[in-house]
Amino acid sequence: MYSAITTSLENAILLITINRPDKLNALNKTVFDELNTAIDDVYNNPAIRSVIITGAGQKAFVAGADISEFQGLKHHEGMDLAKKGQYIFRKIEEAPKPVVAAVNGFALGGGCELAMACHFRIASENARFGQPEVNLGLIPGYGGTQRLTQLIGKGRAIELLITGNMLDAATALQYGLVNYVVPQEELLAKARSILELVNTKAPLAVGRCIKAANAVFDHTKDGFTEEVNLFGECFATHDMVEGTTAFLEKRKPDFQGK
Template sequence: MYQTLLTTLDNGIYTITINRPDKLNALNRDVMAELNVVMDEVYQNAAIRSVIITGAGPKAFVAGADISEFTGLAVEEGAQLAAKGQAIFAKIENSPKPVVACVNGFALGGGCELAMSCHFRLASDNAKFGQPEVNLGLIPGYGGTQRLVQLIGKGRAMELLMSASMIDAATALQFGLVNYVVSQEELLPKAVSILDLINSKAPLAIAKCIESANAVFDETKNGYNVEAQAFGYCFGTEDKTEGTTAFLEKRKAIFTGK
């Protein structure tokens, strides 16, 4: 179905693997277009409960954008390219189902931006993160300047953005960019164990957690209002009735996502 992506659905967890290992999984037009389509599938397919995004091969998650596609672009075309990329990554960030990045190797430029658009990140011990765009006379265009500041703070983000320095997995963990660092062999199993736990919870409540937490960084919204409305919404769900009843009856809740 996809030319640049491999997809598998196992026990509610949908694994999306960017599959251009000979190009270190660089983001070209085809990859971006297919990421856009595959996220529509995530939104619409009820069998998908949560998502892992990773890269093929042991060397790279995504080593950046395909720079050959940048040559010859005029100012307006560059802005349009960035806007299109931002819209695709916003679709990942705002997914009502959890999306976890499993970073196996290089996550540079657009690859780091892709990882940051996911709800949280796990890294293998050989992972490297960076925004090297200033080396090309450019800046991150797919939301990197915004999300890096959100995730690691302004001072550290400014240094990485302006120096184009790479950080290793241990530093990324210290900075709060990733939640865990594990061996390459443990990377996907660790993500699966976390998502199995999340998938056992009420799906509509999970979606509202994502929506409410994302509102923190959306200047058009009052996050407290979003939270209050989401809290109220949950009271109209069958899952809330099941969850509270199960708690009072001292049994395990069985959530249906209704």
């Protein structure tokens, strides 16, 4: 089905692997198209409860965009490319199921932007993050200027953007860009352990937590109003009845995502 990514579903966790290790998993048109299709499946397939995105091999998560596809592009074509990347990454950010980036190695340029579009990040000890687009006469185009600033603050973000420097995993953890740093051989296991716990929670409530948190950065919404609305919506779900009943009956809830 796919040529540039692979997918596998185990224990309701979908593992999406960017699979171009000879190109350090660089993002090209095929990767974008296949990633878009895979994320559509995340939205529509009830068998999927959560997602891990990672890169093939031990060197790179995604080392950037495939720069060969940039040559010869005009102004409007560059804008179209950025719009496409932002559309797909926003779809990841707004997914109603948690999407975790398991960053194994380099996450540079579009790779850093992909990682930041995920709901949180876990890094291997050899992970490196950066937005080196200024070295190419460019800026990040897939949401990097916005999400980096949201995640680590304006001063640190601008310094990284205008120097093109990389952050090592320990600094990324200190800055709050990643939640955990683990040995590479433990990376996927760490991501799975968190998502296996999440998968025991009420799926509709998990999705609404993500939606409410995203509203903090959506200037078209009042986050507190959004929270009130989403809180109220929970009361119309079977899972809320089951969760509160199970609590009072001192038993484990059986959530159905309804």
